[in-house]
Amino acid sequence: MTALNRVPSLMARAGTASALTLAAVGGTIVAPGLSADASAATMATKALRVAASKKGSPYQWGATGPRRFDCSGLTLYSFKKAGKKLPRTAAQQYNRTHHVSADHRKPGDLVFFHYGSSVYHVGIYAGKGKIWHAPRTGEVVKLEKLWTNHVWYGRVS
Template identity: 65%
Template sequence: MVPAHAAPIEVAPAYGNKALAVAASKEGAPYARGASGPERFDCSGLTLYAFRQAGKKLPRTAEQQYEHTRPVPSVQRAAGDLVFFPKGSTVGHVGIYAGNDKLWHAPRPGASVRLERIWTGNVRYGRAT
């Protein structure tokens, strides 16, 4: 029995888990600015591609994706949610939360799609709606 004061457990919609699996399947794909797959990706291109393959449409840029999602408190984040990294007054990077404080992302030029520990507490989580 769950105590009445317990916060509800959040579960990302099924398409979040599908998008997560798609992103993981692209491990090793090279970063390319402005690329959205299927062989090369930038950060928002990877999330765009992964969610499209899962049947969910997202806008193109990290900032637009942030504005298109429902904010999720970090204590309610779930695998398949989007992880946004603020940069000044905008959003500079995005990835897909994989659980255990890790995300799948296309980090930067010269790198490739990979699973990595979230390196900062200054992140926001969003759930595609």
């Protein structure tokens, strides 16, 4: 088989992989000129992809990347790369988002863990009950199933 004959096969495989990657993070394809909601969805999808690309990065309290993160440092870094500036702490990020119910959450929304009215942890919702987050000292950025329903959701706009 010549190199030219392999190109369509390689392109087909790359296209499939790209579509699967997009589907895995709950991505959507958005055309220019669509509503602000579509723009926000694109930004959230980009932030979700950035967070996923940091899989395995070590947790470090106060770190905002690009190699080490704490929880809010990961969300700050991910959204900054997607074109949106967030405040530094999980509580400040919660106060800056549009709050949504669990029934209306979407991939790319922020997930805020709270005790009473105090927010203490944040991650990025990946869909299917999972989040990307930087858990704690000794851990790494990872995709993990939500382990509690004591969470609030916030949409970055």
